[in-house]
């Protein structure tokens with residue numbers, strides 16, 4: 610690892626500082642690991658997927674991307690498709706950076722880059738939903754729909770507050786969806802909800818205690834569904850999350866390796882996958898246990 614490294618950087622994420630940070634990381638990798646490093650700058654959606662899919666064929670043993678959750682997700686989508694998978698790492702440069710938080714990466718890009726002086730390897734779970742993979746979360750409901758509309762400039766200017774502002778717009782609606790969740794053993798649960806998500810790590814939406822006990826390589830996905838669809842249901846569930854109450858009365862929780870999620874009345878329901886548009890229901894979700902090798906950075 611780190612012999613031949615491909616750095617993929619998104620020039621739009623992280624206040625437009627991606628190229629500068631990529632150069633800094635290149636210097637650290639050359640100085641501390643004697644790596645050969647090539648920097649590629651994304652021009653459009655899915656460049657990161659295309660390049661990371663072909664990376665090992667082109668002689669790279671490691672792919673490190675610099676960007677927000679969208680770029681990280683696109684890169685992992687490429688790596689998972691590669692026959693011979695490169696080691697993966699990244700520099701968190703987005704607003705939320707959930708996977709970075711779960712892996713213990715520093716949230717300040719300068720500090721995260723410094724940490725690449727010392728690295729080790731660990732395994733990372735990846736979630737499969739229909740024909741693509743996700744690295745952190747798949748969500749549905751009015752709040753998830755609203756945060757998908759958050760503008761990139763606003764995210765750069767206001768950070769997480771841009772998401773909170775947009776999420777609040779959906780908070781006080783009465784809209785809800787009737788869904789059926791089927792667990793791996795065939796057990797079904799029917800719920801009307803305004804927020805459902807399946808996460809892979811403890812950190813969701815930047816809240817590091819959202820799924821207490823979830824680990825990035827425990828082979829499990831963690832489903833949480835707010836029971837009900839009124840603002841009062843949401844507030845009660847939010848309070849239970851704030852109190853880290855794992856046996857919350859207002860949230861249906863299930864940890865499993867596979868989930869099926871369908872609309873009970875065939876409504877068209879969209880999803881948010883790692884912060885961007887995802888597939889419509891029905892969803893077939895499967896956790897690919899320890900599917901890729903990931904860099905852990907910094908002194909432990």
Ligand SMILES: Nc1ncnc2c1ncn2[C@@H]1O[C@H](COP(=O)(O)OP(=O)(O)OP(=O)(O)O)[C@@H](O)[C@H]1O
Nearest residue numbers: 622651652653654655676677678679680703704705
């Ligand atoms: N040159 C480019 N111009 C415009 N968009 C790009 C370019 N390169 C990549 N993208 C797209 O930018 C999108 C957003 O990237 P990313 O999620 O990394 O940043 P962000 O939106 O600032 O982060 P976050 O969502 O965590 O706040 C990605 O979906 C990616 O496809």
